[in-house]
Amino acid sequence: MISLYAFMGAIEQGTAFGLMVLGVYLTFRVLDFPDLTVDGSLPLGAAVSAVAISNGYHPLVGMGIAVCAGFIAGAITGILNTKFKILHLLASILTMISLYSINIRIMGRPNMTLLGADTLIDQFIELSGLAPHFSTPILFALISGAALLALIWFLKTSFGLAMLATGDNPEMITSLGVNRDMMIIFGVGLSNGMVALSGALVAQNQGAADVNMGIGTIIAGLASVIIGETLFGKPNVTRAMLAALLGSIVYRIAIALALGVRLGDFAFTPSDLNLVTAALVVVALVSPQIKSGLLKRRAA
């Protein structure tokens, strides 16, 4: 079992990355647009906010700039795909690779520490008077909860409804007068804005922004979405998004558990996590086929 300390840590990580998971949900499930930009927009948000904070701006200002930067990155992926007809996966990889260089330019170096800087976490600890391992998860839960509510509201508006339909049936929504290209550009932008905000939270939590911190983001996001759907169901979009956020927390708890596993001399290291997560996603993606294959065989 994991300690309370590790559990609170998992909640802290799960909610900080939860914003990223909501962003991934928006592209993968709502827009049906597999977007790998997130591997670059997460460190982008971290870099932008770290530079802003260490230059004395209020952390909220830094986070606001991070959201804008993420939105622009996502919108560029959307434009590459819709206006220049580049395959969505390739378009997002191009943006992601470019962001590696851009992130180093933004920070002036591959990583940047926030030690001693006045982060939102420090301010909230002061404000709430709670111990850090309680106040940080509460702060992140509040932020990701607010983002979840905003996204639920957004997808209930006329505009949001058109976005839901864009991913489901592009022909239909075009025939109803919606500019599908604009929807995709805005939607992928919005998604990456949330991912960048997630990156800004993670950087403040870890006390540093690093150009390599985004590796595997998309896989962790997908794993969280799938875990959420499997455990909590997806009868409608509202429930599915709540499930995705909860899935993010469960995923981090699962990782904390995995890191505690000892088999003789063998133990997982944090660098094994990408492999474990990728395997988890493969199993989740393949199991429906295996299940239906088994059912067919039984029926035959």
Added chain:
Amino acid sequence: MLKVEGAAKTFNPDSVNEVQALRGIDFKVEAGEFVTVIGSNGAGKSTFLNSVAGTFMLSGGSISIAGKDMTKWPEHKRAANLGRVFQDPLLGTCGSLSIEQNMALALKRGKRRGLGLGVKARDRKLFQAQLETLGLGLENRLADKVGLLSGGQRQALTMLMATMTRPDILLLDEHTAALDPKTGRKILDITDAVVRRDSLTTLMVTHNMNQAINMGDRLIMFHQGTIILDISGKEKKGLQVEDLLERFYTLRGEDVATDRMLFS
């Protein structure tokens, strides 16, 4: 209402796969006219309908709808003036959204979609009243996902969605071809009722000659990218399937003749 001048469309120009789908179509439809469109496979009838809808741009010629030249307008911009029902019942509605969400999307056709609530309480009354006219019991299932409906029910819903904002032109592209005969007839009845009630300017593509003859006030036949037959008024009312078949066979005879001339 619709004015098409010299419309031409060539797919894959300057390649071995070049297809001249439309070869200079001149065609006018008056407001309130109900035109049925027939022709064999590859005759250009669907290409014509899609070029009116703006699915692709013409290679030459012009299209104006309700007095506006829309030749260069993208599909989504023209959609404000057009209602469309596709052959595939899955194409006209969103399976993952509810009936009321689908109808709310259609209600905003061509309008700005802002951050107001997507499905408003007062719209539900309107949706229910509209669904009642179908007689399919859908008025009590507003919150049900459209994916749960049958193909016929979805196509009936698409008919409603295509016509609820009273489009300048209604485009029906073999919209009963994928349904079983009984459901297809039901959809045709709904089509006729809605078109007559709102005197909608309508283009209906069909494979079925009986449908083409029995419905609408004007019939056109496509062949090899041109309109070879345009029948309306009294002549249309007295038209028999045999008459149409005769025209088809005459044309086919000509085809054989030209082929023979080419290869001998």
